[in-house]
Amino acid sequence: MGSVETPRERVLVLYGSLSPEVEESIREMFADQELTIYQPKPGEVTPPELYRKATILATFSHLPKPEDAQNLKIIHSFSAGLDHLINNPLLKEGRIAITSSSGIHGPPIAEWTIMNWIIASRKHFQIYEAQKAHRWDDKDQYLRGNHDQAGKKVGILGYGSIGRQIGRVSQALGMSVYAFTASPRKTPESKKDNGYIVPGTGDADGSIPVSWHHGLDKASLHSFLSLGLDHLVISLPLTPQTTKFLGAEEFALLSASSTSKAAKPYITNISRGRVLDQDALIEALNTGHLSGAALDVTDPEPLPEDHPLWDTPNVQISPHLSGIGREYLPRSLDILRINLGRLARGEPLINAYGGKGY
Amino acid sequence: MGSVETPRERVLVLYGSLSPEVEESIREMFADQELTIYQPKPGEVTPPELYRKATILATFSHLPKPEDAQNLKIIHSFSAGLDHLINNPLLKEGRIAITSSSGIHGPPIAEWTIMNWIIASRKHFQIYEAQKAHRWDDKDQYLRGNHDQAGKKVGILGYGSIGRQIGRVSQALGMSVYAFTASPRKTPESKKDNGYIVPGTGDADGSIPVSWHHGLDKASLHSFLSLGLDHLVISLPLTPQTTKFLGAEEFALLSASSTSKAAKPYITNISRGRVLDQDALIEALNTGHLSGAALDVTDPEPLPEDHPLWDTPNVQISPHLSGIGREYLPRSLDILRINLGRLARGEPLINAYGGKGY
Numbered sequence: 001m002g003s004v005e006t007p008r009e010r011v012l013v014l015y016g017s018l019s020p021e022v023e024e025s026i027r028e029m030f031a032d033q034e035l036t037i038y039q040p041k042p043g044e045v046t047p048p049e050l051y052r053k054a055t056i057l058a059t060f061s062h063l064p065k066p067e068d069a070q071n072l073k074i075i076h077s078f079s080a081g082l083d084h085l086i087n088n089p090l091l092k093e094g095r096i097a098i099t100s101s102s103g104i105h106g107p108p109i110a111e112w113t114i115m116n117w118i119i120a121s122r123k124h125f126q127i128y129e130a131q132k133a134h135r136w137d138d139k140d141q142y143l144r145g146n147h148d149q150a151g152k153k154v155g156i157l158g159y160g161s162i163g164r165q166i167g168r169v170s171q172a173l174g175m176s177v178y179a180f181t182a183s184p185r186k187t188p189e190s191k192k193d194n195g196y197i198v199p200g201t202g203d204a205d206g207s208i209p210v211s212w213h214h215g216l217d218k219a220s221l222h223s224f225l226s227l228g229l230d231h232l233v234i235s236l237p238l239t240p241q242t243t244k245f246l247g248a249e250e251f252a253l254l255s256a257s258s259t260s261k262a263a264k265p266y267i268t269n270i271s272r273g274r275v276l277d278q279d280a281l282i283e284a285l286n287t288g289h290l291s292g293a294a295l296d297v298t299d300p301e302p303l304p305e306d307h308p309l310w311d312t313p314n315v316q317i318s319p320h321l322s323g324i325g326r327e328y329l330p331r332s333l334d335i336l337r338i339n340l341g342r343l344a345r346g347e348p349l350i351n352a353y354g355g356k357g358y
Numbered sequence: 359m360g361s362v363e364t365p366r367e368r369v370l371v372l373y374g375s376l377s378p379e380v381e382e383s384i385r386e387m388f389a390d391q392e393l394t395i396y397q398p399k400p401g402e403v404t405p406p407e408l409y410r411k412a413t414i415l416a417t418f419s420h421l422p423k424p425e426d427a428q429n430l431k432i433i434h435s436f437s438a439g440l441d442h443l444i445n446n447p448l449l450k451e452g453r454i455a456i457t458s459s460s461g462i463h464g465p466p467i468a469e470w471t472i473m474n475w476i477i478a479s480r481k482h483f484q485i486y487e488a489q490k491a492h493r494w495d496d497k498d499q500y501l502r503g504n505h506d507q508a509g510k511k512v513g514i515l516g517y518g519s520i521g522r523q524i525g526r527v528s529q530a531l532g533m534s535v536y537a538f539t540a541s542p543r544k545t546p547e548s549k550k551d552n553g554y555i556v557p558g559t560g561d562a563d564g565s566i567p568v569s570w571h572h573g574l575d576k577a578s579l580h581s582f583l584s585l586g587l588d589h590l591v592i593s594l595p596l597t598p599q600t601t602k603f604l605g606a607e608e609f610a611l612l613s614a615s616s617t618s619k620a621a622k623p624y625i626t627n628i629s630r631g632r633v634l635d636q637d638a639l640i641e642a643l644n645t646g647h648l649s650g651a652a653l654d655v656t657d658p659e660p661l662p663e664d665h666p667l668w669d670t671p672n673v674q675i676s677p678h679l680s681g682i683g684r685e686y687l688p689r690s691l692d693i694l695r696i697n698l699g700r701l702a703r704g705e706p707l708i709n710a711y712g713g714k715g716y
Contacts, residue, residue, distance in 0.1 A: 108480075137679075146466070148465045151558070302494030
């Protein structure tokens, strides 16, 4: 049916290295279109004739010269952010729509986040070490220290697609969710997530938070940190305004306002290392003002082998991989698949930069 | 207000060892009642005069002689099951209501379950080992193997309070939930959870599953295992009928009906070790028919140091502690607190054995 009604686009997918299985699934997704998959080797320039032919380009960072982009209607980026693309001369004229992969990171990063919380609150690495040693620990040693998330409060700094999926799972765990955004979200319309949402996930209408807070000034942030939070999740974009947004003063405030008898507040950073003062974080963990931290990002990355953060008490570090997994590419291309349908029907594209769409 | 309207009961709480902090929180919970907390030492008999005075008893297993129980109206058990109590002569006459702590285990066991899934699907113990070695792994090595739960199917054998909280979190993760119960649940009323539910958790009206299945015969089970499940959670009570309910044939069927390209089915056992054929499980894991198993229970317990299960590929073993944590006792006593209000108002008790209530 679709193949009769939908005009065939000439889709060029550029991706470094694909397993045969993923390549096959891409061919299935775009069976209605004329598809070219090209896997450039590191440093290789994609042959210009491939660009010239394409009407649709899916790419991380490879872009054609303007003279080779005459037929392009959409450039779909495999990245969530488009900063690395929007200053390209090709895109400045505004004729070609650019779409991002924003929205696909919610499930893996929310799972990474929740997993870290539970490992920490259950001391589960101890259990893992006991299994390696074939040791059946007496459960009484875990009885008083272990706790769970039901009834606890999570504050989410940056309530985008990732923050929303963390909010969704948190609510299911029995927690109260507090959202913090840079700009005010006072109307139902402004609370909505209008981007791509992985089916069955997220918070499309923004109904999960018990309250919304906003502002990038210290007073707004401090008011948010005084809510008595058990968890603080940092999923803000890194900008000049959010660099070292949290430091010694903020960690002290968070700690002092905590009312839980189970544990001091726990920090999760899935933004960028420099969004917080890392030395102040280490100090707050060493002194017990915070009960722990899950860090997918550090400053610098990779974290040097001799850095004190590795052995700071109750820190769980991952090498900036919370968003990855085998679903990454299929979900990103699902956005493009949806947009090809919208293009054919003359509807606005989703995830389009600057709202640009055909 | 409540203190004026509610008659004072004489509440006796028997618990082996309490921290001062938990003891204080219990005193707060029952500030309206006349409360005695007694902490019997191992092997010690509780002084009979304490029993004689009490109108309400909260206990794990200590019980008075019938002649010392003249004033008792309710015995509240800190256990979810009442099997160890109901044959006591004291309770056979039916004058005293018995209430269980069923329902309080949902949050911790659901968190334990989800944590194990995500550790497995993200290979997170590798990340933990890398942190111990101060090693920032290249994320590309995790790109193709890691996966998440969104879009996957979970079958829950035994959709009680624990299964429901697992269902709730699974749905939030973007999964489809399939419920399996011993007896049919065809009416909205029969799908309800009428016991205690930790606030903000569970599936009170049974609306989460996409479909309900039932039966303790092989044909019913096999039909359920053929749904193409990615996860199978076993939270059935162990009875003669459910002993070795799952064996080689069932694991093979589960494996064969799986359609996911990400991973073979994953088993979670939070019931009892003997609900499955453990040798067959080891075989299914060794041969890759199952991608992994999270086991909070084994056969026997403790698992002997030289047992092959410890090192079976992709097995994650915990020493039967998924339900424990600092919230255990406060939640159990919250049930009693609710029931004291119900007793005062002449309403039926919740969590009462045989529906017995004042």
